[in-house]
Amino acid sequence: MSKVGTDRVKRGMAEMQKGGVIMDVVNAEQAKIAEEAGAVAVMALERVPSDIRAAGGVARMADPTIVEEVMNAVSIPVMAKARIGHIVEARVLESMGVDYIDESEVLTPADEEYHLNKKEYTVPFVCGCRNLGEATRRIGEGASMLRTKGEPGTGNIVEAVRHMREVNAQVRKLVNMSEDEVMTYAKDIGAPYEVLLQIRESGRLPVVNFAAGGVATPADAALMMQLGADGVFVGSGIFKSDNPANFAKSIVEATTHYEDYELISKISKGIGTAMEGLEMSTLAPEDRMQDRSF
Amino acid sequence: MVRIGVLGLQGAIQEHVRSIETTGAETVVIKRTDQLADIDGLVIPGGESTTMRRLIDKYDFFEALRHFGEQGYPIFGTCAGLILLAKEIEGQDQAHLELMDMTVERNAFGRQRESFEATLAIQGVADDFEAVFIRAPYITQVGSDVEILATYQDKIVAAQQGHYLCSAFHPELTDDDRLAAYFVDMVKNIKGIKQ
Numbered sequence: 001m002s003k004v005g006t007d008r009v010k011r012g013m014a015e016m017q018k019g020g021v022i023m024d025v026v027n028a029e030q031a032k033i034a035e036e037a038g039a040v041a042v043m044a045l046e047r048v049p050s051d052i053r054a055a056g057g058v059a060r061m062a063d064p065t066i067v068e069e070v071m072n073a074v075s076i077p078v079m080a081k082a083r084i085g086h087i088v089e090a091r092v093l094e095s096m097g098v099d100y101i102d103e104s105e106v107l108t109p110a111d112e113e114y115h116l117n118k119k120e121y122t123v124p125f126v127c128g129c130r131n132l133g134e135a136t137r138r139i140g141e142g143a144s145m146l147r148t149k150g151e152p153g154t155g156n157i158v159e160a161v162r163h164m165r166e167v168n169a170q171v172r173k174l175v176n177m178s179e180d181e182v183m184t185y186a187k188d189i190g191a192p193y194e195v196l197l198q199i200r201e202s203g204r205l206p207v208v209n210f211a212a213g214g215v216a217t218p219a220d221a222a223l224m225m226q227l228g229a230d231g232v233f234v235g236s237g238i239f240k241s242d243n244p245a246n247f248a249k250s251i252v253e254a255t256t257h258y259e260d261y262e263l264i265s266k267i268s269k270g271i272g273t274a275m276e277g278l279e280m281s282t283l284a285p286e287d288r289m290q291d292r293s294f
Numbered sequence: 295m296v297r298i299g300v301l302g303l304q305g306a307i308q309e310h311v312r313s314i315e316t317t318g319a320e321t322v323v324i325k326r327t328d329q330l331a332d333i334d335g336l337v338i339p340g341g342e343s344t345t346m347r348r349l350i351d352k353y354d355f356f357e358a359l360r361h362f363g364e365q366g367y368p369i370f371g372t373c374a375g376l377i378l379l380a381k382e383i384e385g386q387d388q389a390h391l392e393l394m395d396m397t398v399e400r401n402a403f404g405r406q407r408e409s410f411e412a413t414l415a416i417q418g419v420a421d422d423f424e425a426v427f428i429r430a431p432y433i434t435q436v437g438s439d440v441e442i443l444a445t446y447q448d449k450i451v452a453a454q455q456g457h458y459l460c461s462a463f464h465p466e467l468t469d470d471d472r473l474a475a476y477f478v479d480m481v482k483n484i485k486g487i488k489q
Binding site for chain 1: 303304305307340349352400405406407411464468
């Protein structure tokens with residue numbers, strides 16, 4: 001008999017995305033540009049993060065019409081965002097046949113205390129993380145894929161770098177621990193003990209971890225790959241640049257060949273102007289999307 | 295000792311490396327066409343076939359891969375790799391490498407929520423193979439030279455045509471390395487004949 005929605009099937013889907021770029025799109029036309037450029041998947045949403053930031057107010061799941069339009073436009077997988085803890089938004093996206101749900105801090109959280117119990121769904125979930133505690137709590141809840149939170153919609157890579165380095169440094173620390181120390185470490189970082197034991201045993205996270213939140217150039221994408229990302233999400237960085245098709249293609253290439261600096265220099269030449277960036281110190285605490293969940 | 299390449303443009307590359315290495319063969323991740331000269335066989339992994347095709351074109355792999363196959367070197371394509379090998383794709387005017395005489399349908403079992411695991415019998419490999427299908431294709435038609443190795447609900451999900459092998463599922467995602475071992479044996483036999 002066949003089984004759907006198993007860990008292998010849900011995590012395996014993310015394995016197939018490795019080495020690739022997942023792009024935020026708001027309509028069919030953008031989805032086609034992304035597919036044409038070689039994106040491994042698209043994230044269908046109503047507004048890219050920088051526009052969400054500019055608009056303020058409450059950001060919710062996209063209108064299903066947009067999601068459907070994108071699903072009909074491309075043959076690559078389509079992801080969509082649900083608010084943190086919003087059971088119904090997630091179920092609606094699942095019922096539409098979306099391939100992956102991002103339980104995302106880019107949208108205004110629906111629940112400030114609890115995330116979704118993602119184990120109960122057939123559709124797989126990706127969640128953001130800033131450190132190993134957050135990463136393993138999300139895995140414990142059933143996330144099948146992780147991404148750094150970074151700081152979405154800023155075009156500033158600094159937070160994504162911080163989060164990728166932090167998670168990987170903590171994995172290395174854990175791997176070198178004696179088993180006696182793991183329970184206290186689990187208590188200290190608020191991590192599920194069993195998940196930590198598994199990571200210590202295998203030497204790596206049990207799910208794929210992409211970079212997200214601030215990627216604006218081919219060099220940013222390659223930097224995140226070099227820091228150990230399995231792939232890259234680009235939100236505002238493509239369709240807020242002045243030449244989306246060029247940026248999309250160049251970011252895909254830089255992600256594949258992240259150690260080929262001559263190539264990255266070649267594809268970065270004259271591609272146009274990147275999105276405008278934001279300095280972290282100009283963000284008020286309440287505007288930091290990464291601090292919206294724990 | 296045989297040396298097997300895993301096409302390293304995008305997808306589940308490390309999983310195939312791990313799976314092939316458990317059989318004792320040496321592996322190398324192929325990112326440039328000149329690396330094809332140093333291997334005895336090639337795995338085209340799962341991933342996104344449209345993405346891989348873009349990168350294949352971009353880095354001049356198209357003719358190089360076709361030439362590699364036409365010289366008689368074994369190629370094993372899984373999922374997206376199977377799509378790249380097929381001569382025809384349902385609903386598309388153009389296929390990709392066109393090395394195997396078969397027609398495939400993309401995402402034929404449905405979207406991600408329909409993705410599944412099932413136990414399969416694979417001819418010459420195993421009676422109880424745990425197969426993981428992810429937005430998987432299947433083969434709708436095969437030419438007379440193509441041997442069907444496995445079916446699931448009457449759909450063709452694994453096949454062989456001489457030195458070409460393909461599966462719609464992902465053997466690299468489980469610890470069952472018997473299909474990888476079958477491919478490594480194919481590579482060993484052909485290398486033996488070539489020498």
